[in-house]
Amino acid sequence: MTWPALVILALGTYAMKAAGPVVLGSRTLPDRIVALFGLLAVTLLAALVAVSTFADGRSLSLDARAVGVAAAAVAIRLGAPFVAVVVLAAATAAAVRALGG
Amino acid sequence: MRSAERRILRDGVAIGVAVGVIGASFGVLARTAGIDPLMACAMSALIFTGGSQFLAVTVVASGGGILAAVIGGLLLSARHIPFGLSLAPVLRGSLAKRLLSSQLVIDESTAFALSQPTPELGRRAFYTVGITLFCCWQAGTALGAFAGGVIGDPAAMGIDAAFPAGLLALMTPRLRHPDARVAALTGAGLALAATPLLPAGAPILLAGLGVFAGLAIRRDGGR
Numbered sequence: 001m002t003w004p005a006l007v008i009l010a011l012g013t014y015a016m017k018a019a020g021p022v023v024l025g026s027r028t029l030p031d032r033i034v035a036l037f038g039l040l041a042v043t044l045l046a047a048l049v050a051v052s053t054f055a056d057g058r059s060l061s062l063d064a065r066a067v068g069v070a071a072a073a074v075a076i077r078l079g080a081p082f083v084a085v086v087v088l089a090a091a092t093a094a095a096v097r098a099l100g101g
Numbered sequence: 102m103r104s105a106e107r108r109i110l111r112d113g114v115a116i117g118v119a120v121g122v123i124g125a126s127f128g129v130l131a132r133t134a135g136i137d138p139l140m141a142c143a144m145s146a147l148i149f150t151g152g153s154q155f156l157a158v159t160v161v162a163s164g165g166g167i168l169a170a171v172i173g174g175l176l177l178s179a180r181h182i183p184f185g186l187s188l189a190p191v192l193r194g195s196l197a198k199r200l201l202s203s204q205l206v207i208d209e210s211t212a213f214a215l216s217q218p219t220p221e222l223g224r225r226a227f228y229t230v231g232i233t234l235f236c237c238w239q240a241g242t243a244l245g246a247f248a249g250g251v252i253g254d255p256a257a258m259g260i261d262a263a264f265p266a267g268l269l270a271l272m273t274p275r276l277r278h279p280d281a282r283v284a285a286l287t288g289a290g291l292a293l294a295a296t297p298l299l300p301a302g303a304p305i306l307l308a309g310l311g312v313f314a315g316l317a318i319r320r321d322g323g324r
Contacts, residue, residue, distance in 0.1 A: 001136050001144070001157065005167045009157060010147035012171075013178040017150075018203035020185025021192045025199065029189060037187035038215055039284050040312050042275050044180040045212055045268060046285030047292035047308030048152065052265040055296045055304075057163070068262030069269065076270050082112055086119045089266030093259030 068093030105222055113229025116209055116267070120151075121237025123264055126255030127154055128245020134162035138246035145242035149235065150207050151264065153178045156301055169300070176302030183309070184211040191223040205231030212271035284315025 020037075053069045054060050072089040080088070124145060131141035136158060144154050153174035160170040185192075185206050191214050192202050205227070214227035245252060255261065276282045288311025295304035 001131075001134075001140060001161050001170070002167055003140070005157075005171050006140065006144055006147065009153065009171050009174045009178075010144075012175045013148050013150055013153060013181065014204060016178050016181040017185055017206040018200060019182050020187070020189055021199040021203050021206070022196070024186065024189040025196070026193050027189075034187065034190055036312070036316075037183050037189075038275075039281060039315050040183040040309055041180075041187040041211055041215060042272055042281050043284045043288035043311040043315065044183065044305060044308055045208060045272050047288045047305050047311070048180070048208060049265045049268050049272075050289035051292050051296060051304060052152075052261075052268075054293055057159075058297055058301070060293060060296055064259065065262040065265070068259055069265050072262075072266035072269060076273050081115070082267065082270050083115045083119055085270045086263045086267045089262040090259035093262035094257060095259075097257060097259065 064093040064096035067096045106225060109217070109222060109226050110229055113213065113226060114233050116213065116230050116271070117233025117235075117237050119263070119267060120209055120234050121241040123151060123260055124238040124241025125245035125252060126241075126258075126260040127151065127158070128242040128247075129249040129252055129255050130155065130162075130245075131158050131242075132246050132249040134158050136161075136246075138243075141246040142239065142243050145238055148174070149204060149238065150178060150181070151238075152208070153302075160301065173301040176300070177305055179302075179306055181206055184208075187211070188214060188223075188227065190220045191227050193224075202228075202231070205235060207231070207234070208268055209234055209271060212268060212275075216271060216274040280315040280319040283318045284311045287311035287314035 053066055054062065068089040071092040072085045075085045075088050127145065128141055132138065148154055156177050157170040157174040160173055161167065185203065188206060188211060192199055210227050210231040213230045214223040217223040217226050276285060288308035291311055292304040292308040295307045299307065
C-alpha cells in the first residue's frame with residue numbers, strides 16, 4: 001500500500017458515499033424511487049453477505065465461515081439479539097477451525 | 102415510540118462495538134501484510150469501509166499490485182452510491198451536515214437505518230451505528246495494528262464469520278417483504294456465480310441486477 005493509492009481510494013469512496021446525500025439534498029423523491037433504491041441497497045448487502053461467507057479470493061469454498069453464518073441464521077430466526085448472533089458466528093467458526101474443519 | 106428509541110440506542114451501540122472488533126482484525130491483517138501501523142489507521146479513518154480496506158490489503162499482500170488494489174477497492178465501494186441514494190430521506194439538513202454524515206454511510210449504518218419503520222427512527226439508527234462504529238473501528242484498528250502480536254490470529258477466532266453474520270442480522274427485518282427476499286437471493290446468487298469470473302469487487306455490482314427479480318415479484322402483486 002502507498003500513500004497516493006490510499007488517498008485515491010479514500011477520495012473515490014467518499015465521493016460515492018456523498019453522491020446521494022449531496023445531490024439529492026432535501027429534495028423529496030417519489031416514494032417509488034426511494035423504494036427502488038432501498039431494494040437495490042438490500043440486494044447489494046445480500047450479495048456482500050454471500051461473498052464474504054463463501055468466496056475465498058476468486059474461488060468459492062464451503063468452510064468454517066459458512067458453518068458460523070449458518071449458526072447465526074438459526075439464531076436470527078429464533079430472535080437472538082445482535083451481539084449474541086455475532087458472537088455465536090465467530091465462536092462456531094473458531095470451533096470448526098479448532099477441530100480441523 | 103420511546104421504547105423504539107431506546108432499543109435503537111442499545112442495539113446501535115452494540116453493533117458499533119461488535120464491529121469494532123472486526124476493526125482490530127483489520128489492523129492485525131494490515132500488520133501481517135507489512136503495512137505501516139499509521140497507514141493502517143489512516144485507511145480506517147479516511148476510507149472507512151471494511152470491505153474495501155480488507156480487499157485492498159489482501160490484494161497487496163498476495164502480490165496483486167497497487168493498481169489492482171485501488172480498482173478493486175473502488176469497484177467494491179461503488180455500492181455506496183445506491184446506499185447514499187436510499188438514505189436520502191434519512192440524511193437531511195445543511196450541506197455541511199450532509200457532507201460530514203456521508204463518511205458514516207457504510208454497510209451497517211445503511212442496513213440498520215433501512216430496517217426501521219419510519220425515517221425519524223432510521224435517522225436515529227443511522228447516527229447511533231455510524232458514530233459508535235466509527236469510533237470503535239478506529240480504536241480497533243489502532244489496537245490491531247500496533248499490538249497485533251498480542252491479540253493473535255483473527256481467523257482462528259472466527260472474526261471473518263462475524264461480518265457476514267452481523268450484516269445478515271441487520272438486514273433481516275427488510276427481508277420480510279417477498280420482493281426484497283427475491284431480489285436479495287437473486288443478487289447473492291449472481292455475485293457467487295460471478296466470483297470466479299470477474300475481478301474482485303465486480304461481482305457485488307453485478308448483483309444489483311437482482312433488483313429486477315424483486316420488481317417482477319412486486320408487479321405480480323406478490324406482496
